[in-house]
Amino acid sequence: MYWLAVILLGSCMTPKAKSQVKLDAEGHQWWQHAVFYEIYPRSFADSNSDGIGDLNGITAKLDYLKDLGVDAIWITPCFPSPQVDFGYDVADYENIDPMYGTLGDFERLASEAKKHNIRIIMDFVMNHTSDQHAWFKESRSSRDNPKRDWYIWRDGKGPSKPPNNWLSTFGGSAWKFDPITGQWYYHFFYPEQPDLNWRNPDVEKAMFDVTSWWYQRGVAGFRLDAVDTLFEDPGLHDNPVVPGKNQYGDPRMQNLYNTKLPELHGVLQRLRQVADKYDAVLIGETWTKDIDELKQYYGEHSNELQMPMDFLFARVDKLSAPEFRKQIAGVNAVGWPVYVLSNHDIVRAYVRYGDGVxxxxxxxxxxxxxxxxxxxPLMYYGEEIGMTNNDPKRREDVKDPIGRLGWPKEKGRDGERTPMQWNTDANAGFSQAKPWLPVPSSYKTHNVESELKNSDSILNFYKRVLALRHQSLAFREGEYIALNENDPNILSYLRRYKDEAVLVVLNMSSSPQQVSFNLQPVGITASSAKTLVTTGKANRDSASLKSISLEPFSVYIGEIEK
Incomplete structure (x- = not known):
């Protein structure tokens, strides 16, 4: 049985090698000081005027990213793929899809990024491959093929009856009948994305070797896609059905037997051993129901993911000082926080938090x-210029398969994946050809070129705060101290390192606020702060801690004067 073999062989499959992890004087690693920036390559910059972004387009924008304050870029999948799920159906893990360029283009990007002190993070689709991957083609060719058990094949319960009631997260049964061998294969996502069998040690070795292959080409880490789904109950027990229907009209059910199985933590620990050989970072797509569940992904001995994404923070979908305060305290108690506001699967923050005015x-x-x-922090491209969603208005305009399947209740993710807005030229300067997705009309005001010229723009605010983040020891190394914890409108805190302290005050309400701070309980007797960044008209140079005036939806950041 492969599930037993992987337990017995796991420790010898990834021989322990000397760790290359480097620490600073405070015991922090490089990724703890870094600002990460997600790039959806189809939509960032088109260098060859085919309407689709590419690697050379990213290389051409490295100066912009460096000037912004970015230290590492996470590039969503750019491997060869039939593009059923826009690259998350990988046909070859060790090459570049021609639509994005060549391996030579990647090597040039890696070389130029290194000159800019920008690290590259690749997206590692661990749970499944494309049905066009050579491994799956072999696996489906016959029941006795050596790669048959690289995927999950089972007999049905009867004619036209799948092995159990598991559902695909994209609608319909999670099983597809394959007439070539008369069995069903399992796919948590689309039928074109068959799940790998992680209970097979050969699969683990092959996938770990993929990461080493990229590390040796300059990659500094991986964002791990869909880590929750790596393992399934070998007994194939039916999932519990709960009342109601999902957006595809299927019965709602709890994914009790095909997500978040404990075996996945062993894989993450062994994958971490490989990463540590290269001083690399592992970022997890970790959707959790609470902080205790998130804690598990760090590992009992901090030996799994260095950066499990805190989607609990991202899912505070309203401007609420108490709710954000609660989430910040929770994640600080269990591990190094990883903050995300939006990404290629989440409606843009500009829409979710904005009030329209x-x-x-x-x-x-x-x-x-x-x-x-x-x-x-893990930024999403365009967040820094206030990009909005541009959701499709008609089903025939939808590119995302989720939207085509679930329309109109589910419109898909096209809206948050539109081309980066560089200037006021046609197509927002993204491409000279018609872009693969339309840009919103807001590009005329919200674009890089225009915002760079406006000192009060979102972009210039990002640049000021990111510069401060890199320069200030309080932000780089300091602790987090919550202040005025019962204030329903203002979220405030200190970042303190040794004798340096910075005060952050955020008015999350639509009305002016007056706030005062008594810092004596935390050992600070100062009565004023030197203004570092503010969006208000008051307190431009300094502020009295006895009374700080805040305009609606405003920010004050000041260094506590010694």
Whole structure:
């Protein structure tokens, strides 16, 4: 049985090698000081005018990223793929899809990024491959093929009856009948994305070797896609059905037997051993129901993921000082925080938090929050210029298969994946050809070129805060101290390192606020702060801690004067 073999052989499959992890004087690793930036390569910059972004386009924008304050870029999948799920159906883990360029283009990107002191993080689709991957083609060819058990094949319960009631997260049964061998294969996602059998030690070795292959080409880590789904109950017990229907009209059910099985933590621990050989970082797509569940992904001995994403923070979908305060305290208690506001699967923050009137000011409040906390921020391209969603209005315009399947209740993720807005030229300067997705009309005001010229823009606010984040020891190394914890409107805290302390005050309400601070309980007797960054008209140079005036949806950041 492969499930037993992987337990017995796991410790010898990845021989322990000397760790290359480097620490600073405070015991922090490089990724704890870094600002990460997610790039959806189809939508970032098109260098060859085919309407689709590419690797050379990213290389051409490295100066912009460095000037912004970015230290590492996470590139969503750019491997060869049939593009059923826009690259998350990988046909070859050790090459580049021609639509994005060549391996030579990647090597040039890696070389130029290194000159800019920007690290590259690749997206590792661990749970499944494309049905066009050579491994799956072999696996489906016959029941006795050596790679048959690299995927999950089972007999049905009867004619046209799948092995159990498990559902695909994208609708319908999670099993597809394959007439070539008369068995069903399992796919948690689309039928074109068959799940790998992680109970097979050969699969683990092959996938771990993929990471080493990329590390040796300059990659500094991986974002691990869909880690929750690596293992399934070998007994194939039916999942419990609960009342109601999902967006695809299927019965709602709890994924009790095919997600978050304990075996996945052993894989993460062994994958971490490989990463530590290269001083690399592992970022997890870790959707959790609470902080205790998130804690598990760090590992009992901090030996699994260095950076499990805190989606509990991202799912506070309202401007609520008490709710954010609660989430910040929770994650600080269990591990190094990883803060995300939006990504290619989540509606943009500009939309979720905006009120339709003060969206730009609110975007600065959110930046002032997640860029100044203790932890590592993971930005999403365009967040820094206030990009909005551009959701399709008609089913025939939808590119995302989720939207086509679930329309109109589910419109898909096209809206948050539109081309980066560089200037006021046609197609927002993204491409000279018609882009693969349309840009919203807001590009005329919210674009890099225009915002660079406006000192009060969202972009220039991001640049100021990110510069401060890199320069200030309080932000780089300091602790997080919550202040005025019963204030329903203002989220405030200190970042303190030795004798340096910085005060962050965020008015999350639509009304002016007056706030005072008594810092004596935390050992600070100062009565004023030197202003570092503010979005308000008051307190431009300094502020009295006895009374700070805040405009609606405003930010104040000041260094406590000694």
């Amino acid at each position: 003060h969206n730009d000011a609110i975007a600065k409040v959110m930046a002032g929050l997640y860029l100044t906390l203790r932890g590592t």
